[in-house]
Amino acid sequence: MGFSVRKDGDTCVVAVEGQLIVGNRQELKQRVLDEIERGERKFLVDFGRTGYIDSSGLGVLVSLSKRIRELNGDLRLQNLNDDLKTLFELTKLDTLFQIA
Amino acid sequence: MIDPGPSQPAESWFGDLHFPIDVRIPSDVRFIEPIVGVVVRRCVEHALSAKVCRLNVPVALTEALSNAILRGNHEDLTKGVRFRATIDDEALVLEVEDEGSGFDLDACLVDPGTEGSLVREDGRGLFLMCSLMDRVEQLPARANMVRLTLHRA
Numbered sequence: 485m486g487f488s489v490r491k492d493g494d495t496c497v498v499a500v501e502g503q504l505i506v507g508n509r510q511e512l513k514q515r516v517l518d519e520i521e522r523g524e525r526k527f528l529v530d531f532g533r534t535g536y537i538d539s540s541g542l543g544v545l546v547s548l549s550k551r552i553r554e555l556n557g558d559l560r561l562q563n564l565n566d567d568l569k570t571l572f573e574l575t576k577l578d579t580l581f582q583i584a
Numbered sequence: 585m586i587d588p589g590p591s592q593p594a595e596s597w598f599g600d601l602h603f604p605i606d607v608r609i610p611s612d613v614r615f616i617e618p619i620v621g622v623v624v625r626r627c628v629e630h631a632l633s634a635k636v637c638r639l640n641v642p643v644a645l646t647e648a649l650s651n652a653i654l655r656g657n658h659e660d661l662t663k664g665v666r667f668r669a670t671i672d673d674e675a676l677v678l679e680v681e682d683e684g685s686g687f688d689l690d691a692c693l694v695d696p697g698t699e700g701s702l703v704r705e706d707g708r709g710l711f712l713m714c715s716l717m718d719r720v721e722q723l724p725a726r727a728n729m730v731r732l733t734l735h736r737a
Binding site: 503505506507535536537538539540542543544546547550567570571574575576577579580 | 613614616617635638639642643646647650654696697702703704705706707708709711712715716
C-alpha cells in the first residue's frame, strides 16, 4: 500500500497502490501538496492498482481538487475500475472530477 | 471476545479469526485495514459475490470502523471498538460498537450529491454505508452501535 509520483511531460502522475482510506489519506494529500509547493499544477491520479476507496479518501480528492483549481491547475483521474466508478457515481463525484 | 490490547496493528494478528467474529480493537485507524482484510477473506470463503467482497463489504466496514474510532471514541486509545460479524445462509451481519455517546443515524445521513454537499470533504461515510449494504440500523437505546446487514440473495 502506498503512493508513487512520477512526471509525464508537464503532468505529475500520482499512482495509488492498494487502498485509499482513512489510514493513509493524509500521506496522499501531503505528497500532492509537496508537488504543488514545487510548482506542479497538472495532476493525474492513477487508480489502476487501487483496491478500494473510503469516504476519507474521496474527501482528500475533493480537497486537493479545490486547492488545485484555486491555483488554476488541473486534476484528473484515470484507470478507475467498475467498483471505483460506482463509488464516484453513488456520491455524484463523477460530476466533479474529470475521469479519463 | 478477543482483545488485542494497544499493540501494533497487523493482519497476522487477526488472521485466525473466523465467523462468528467478536473482537475489540483500539481506537487507532491503523487497525482498520488489517481487520477489514480478514473479514473480506472470510466473505470470499463463504462464497459471497466478488463485487460484494471487493466493494460493498470493505468500504462499508471501513466506514463503520472509522466512524467509531474517529467520531465515537475520538481516537482515545483508552477506549476500544467492539466488532462482531456473523454469517449464515441468509445474510452477513456486521456490528460496530464504540464507547461514545452515540449519534442520530437519520440526522447524520445526508445526500452528498446535493448542492453544497458535493464539494465538502466529509459527510459521505454514512451515505456509502447505506448505499452499499441492504440495511443500516441502530438498536433501541444503543446509539453507539451500528448494525450493517447484507443479504446473500
